[in-house]
Amino acid sequence: MTSTTAPYRLTQYAHGGGCACKIPAGELEQMLGGLTPWTSDDLVVGLATGDDAAVVRIENGQAIVSTTDFFTAVVDDAYDFGRIAAANALSDIYAMGARPVVALNIVGWPRDVLPMELLREVLRGGMDIGRQAEVHVAGGQSIDDPEPKYGMAVTGLADPDRLLRNDRARVGLPVTLTKPLGVGVLNNRHKATGEVFAHAIEAMTRLNRAASEAALAAGVEAATDVTGFGLLGHAYKMARASGVTIRIDAASVPYLDGAREALRDGYVSGGTRRNLEWVRPQLDASVSEDELLLLADAQTSGGLLVIGEIPGSPVVGEVVVAGDHPLVVR
Known part of the structure; x- marks a missing residue:
């Protein structure tokens, strides 16, 4: 099912589209160089390897897996934009071998330019993906923004000894x-x-x-x-x-x-x-x-x-x- 907001082409309100609007990896690495966050032995995966999500060990042999992802419109249809952005945010949890549990919406919206009905369609798309993934979509944060943006902060659970990591590639596989x-x-x-x-x-x-x-x-x-x-x-x-x-x-x-x-x-x-x-x-x-x-x-x-x-x-x-x-x- 798609939305019925055809007169508006969301991609025309964005300077880039989807994950193509990321800050380049080389610039990010140079900028982060020398910054040292607080840490402890409970941190299983952090900044060091540039993995898909952070992993922190908690009690009872479990780990919290946490990520966030949002971007400008990648398609014109508001409902599809919401679905794509939500699936993309959840992907970081799956990429770590974790099970997503709860997601919070991240919204930037030009409220004086685009109708709130469109934003409702974006959020509906995100909620439908959350329903498909059996993930609680339980709130979030919104700001008035010149460009429409949407995504999610997602928290999941995993066995810290059975993660999928980007530093475990082995020769011969x-x-x-x-x-x-x-x-x-x-x-x-x-x-x-x-x-x-x-x-x-x-x-x-x-x-x-x-x-x-x-x-x-x-x-x-x-x-x-x-x-x-x-x-x-x-x-x-x-x-x-x-x-x-x-x-x-x-x-x-x-x-x-x-x-x-x-x-x-x-x-x-x-x-x-x-x-x-x-x-x-x-x-x-x-x-x-x-x-x-x-x-x-x-x-x-x-x-x-x-x-x-x-x-x-x-x-x-x-x-x-x-x-x-x-x-x-x-």
């Missing part, structure tokens, strides 16, 4: 991708032309719960989700944290229908180009520049990049001994 790439270029085309890509919306609103559960059942220890830094950016962060090299077989990577045509027609976001420039010094590649742009495509609510094999998802590479480059693409 396959690399699996649970959703096709290409939503970045399709969303950029949507923003420019108004064309609607229902299969991209379906991919972005599909929860990563089943993939997370399958990874845990298979004994997987390492995973991350593929979002704003693209497949190459998130694979690089995992390879660096784990002290290995990740080799990607470009021909095995799946793409959404229309992604290559959108690339050919020039619908590449600035975020995607920044992703590629960030990883390029760490990359040994023998594929075309266009192929690298697709692999660096800034995803919104992408799939999991899993170190191991899980049923129904393609193997797109392998983990090898650390070499001169953390990333190899062939």
Whole structure:
């Protein structure tokens, strides 16, 4: 079900779209360098490896897993925007192998420009995803903002000894991708032309719960989700944290229908180009520049990049001994 607010194109009120509007990874790392937060032995996963969520050990052999994610409109339809943003926020919890429990809305809204009915549709979309995930959506915070923004702060629970982490990639294991790439270029085309890509919306609103559960059942220890830094950016962060090299077989990577045509027609976001420039010094590649742009495509609510094999998802590479480059693409 979609909303009935067609006269307003939400993407036209945003300078960027979805996870493509993230601050570049290199700038973030440089800015955070030298900042030292308070910590204790209860912190299981923090800033050090740039993982998907923070993990803190609590009593009774459990851990709290906490994350937040929000962004500007990635599609024009308000209800779908809410669903996509909520699924994307929940993804960080699933990427850690955790079960989300409660979510709080994060809202920025130009209340003198866009009707509150539209915001209600955004929130309805988020609540419907929360219902699907069996997560309490129990409040939040809103501000008057020149750009429409939406997302969630999500808290989950996990076994601290059975997490999916980005620093546990082991040599000799396959690399699996649970959703096709290409939503970045399709969303950029949507923003420019108004064309609607229902299969991209379906991919972005599909929860990563089943993939997370399958990874845990298979004994997987390492995973991350593929979002704003693209497949190459998130694979690089995992390879660096784990002290290995990740080799990607470009021909095995799946793409959404229309992604290559959108690339050919020039619908590449600035975020995607920044992703590629960030990883390029760490990359040994023998594929075309266009192929690298697709692999660096800034995803919104992408799939999991899993170190191991899980049923129904393609193997797109392998983990090898650390070499001169953390990333190899062939």
